[in-house]
Amino acid sequence: MTGRHAIKTPPHHATWGEFLDVWREADQIDVFESAWNWDHFYPLAPPYDGPNLEGWTMLGALAQATSRIRIGAMVNGMHHRHPAVTANMAATLDHISDGRFELGMGAGWNFMESDAYGIPLGELRDRSDRLEEGMEVIVSLLQNTTTNHKGRFFELTDAWCEPKPVQDHIPIVIGGKGRTRTLRTVARFADQWDMTFPDTPADWAELNEVLLGHCERVGRNSEEIDRSVHLAFDPDSSPAACAEQAAEFFEAGVDIVVWSFRGPVDVRRLAPLANALG
Numbered sequence: 001m002t003g004r005h006a007i008k009t010p011p012h013h014a015t016w017g018e019f020l021d022v023w024r025e026a027d028q029i030d031v032f033e034s035a036w037n038w039d040h041f042y043p044l045a046p047p048y049d050g051p052n053l054e055g056w057t058m059l060g061a062l063a064q065a066t067s068r069i070r071i072g073a074m075v076n077g078m079h080h081r082h083p084a085v086t087a088n089m090a091a092t093l094d095h096i097s098d099g100r101f102e103l104g105m106g107a108g109w110n111f112m113e114s115d116a117y118g119i120p121l122g123e124l125r126d127r128s129d130r131l132e133e134g135m136e137v138i139v140s141l142l143q144n145t146t147t148n149h150k151g152r153f154f155e156l157t158d159a160w161c162e163p164k165p166v167q168d169h170i171p172i173v174i175g176g177k178g179r180t181r182t183l184r185t186v187a188r189f190a191d192q193w194d195m196t197f198p199d200t201p202a203d204w205a206e207l208n209e210v211l212l213g214h215c216e217r218v219g220r221n222s223e224e225i226d227r228s229v230h231l232a233f234d235p236d237s238s239p240a241a242c243a244e245q246a247a248e249f250f251e252a253g254v255d256i257v258v259w260s261f262r263g264p265v266d267v268r269r270l271a272p273l274a275n276a277l278g
C-alpha cells in the first residue's frame with residue numbers, strides 16, 4: 001500500500017543554516033509532502049542545556065525559504081500560549097506561506113522546561129481540559145467573525161482574528177496517545193491524528209480502534225481524519241529498511257509517515273531516503 005511521507009527536523013543540536021538547507025532540499029523532493037519542527041524550548045536529547053531554536057519564528061523564515069512543501073510544528077503545547085494568540089499566529093503563517101500551513105496541537109508534557117520557565121502545565125486532567133477548551137477557541141476564531149467564550153481556562157468577549165487564513169480551513173493535527181481525552185479531542189477537531197514512535201503497527205492499530213470509537217460517539221466520520229506516525233530516521237538507518245518499515249504501517253492503515261531526524265541535520269541524508277521511499 002502506498003502512503004505519504006513527511007520529514008521532521010527537531011530544532012535542537014544543530015545550526016539555523018543546517019535546518020535551512022534541509023528544508024530547502026525537501027521542498028524540491030516531491031516524495032515529501034510536508035516538513036515539521038517542534039514547539040519546545042529545551043532539547044529533548046542530551047545535553048539538555050544545548051541549543052534549541054524556537055519553532056514558530058523558524059516557521060516564518062522557512063515559509064519564505066520554501067514554495068511547495070506544507071509546513072508546521074508537530075505539535076504545539078496548548079499551555080505555551082493563549083489559544084487566541086495561537087490562532088492569530090496560525091492565520092499569519094498561513095498568509096506568509098501562501099496557504100501551506102498546518103496547525104499541530106497537543107496537551108503538553110515536558111515538565112522540565114515548563115517548570116523552569118514558570119509556565120503552568122498542570123496534572124493530566126488539567127492538560128486534557130485545556131487542550132479541548134483551547135481547540136474550541138482556536139477553531140472559532142479561525143472560522144467565525146467574532147468569538148465569545150467563557151470556560152475553565154479561557155474567556156473571550158467579542159473577539160476576532162483577522163485576516164482569516166488563506167485556506168478555507170487550516171488543517172489541524174492533534175498528537176497524542178491518551179485514550180480517554182486526547183483521542184476524543186482528535187475526533188472532535190482534528191484533520192490528522194499523529195502517534196509518535198509506535199513500537200509496532202499492531203500497537204498503532206489498537207489505538208486507532210479507540211479513535212474509531214470516539215468518532216462514532218461524537219458523530220464524526222473517521223475517514224475525514226488522516227493518520228500519521230513518527231518513525232525515527234537515525235544516522236545509521238538503512239533507507240531500504242526505512243521503506244520496509246513504512247510499508248508495514250501503511251498496510252495497517254497509516255496514511256502518513258513522519259521521518260523524524262535523529263543525529264546530524266545533514267542535507268546529504270535526504271536524497272538516499274527519498275530514493276528508497278519513492
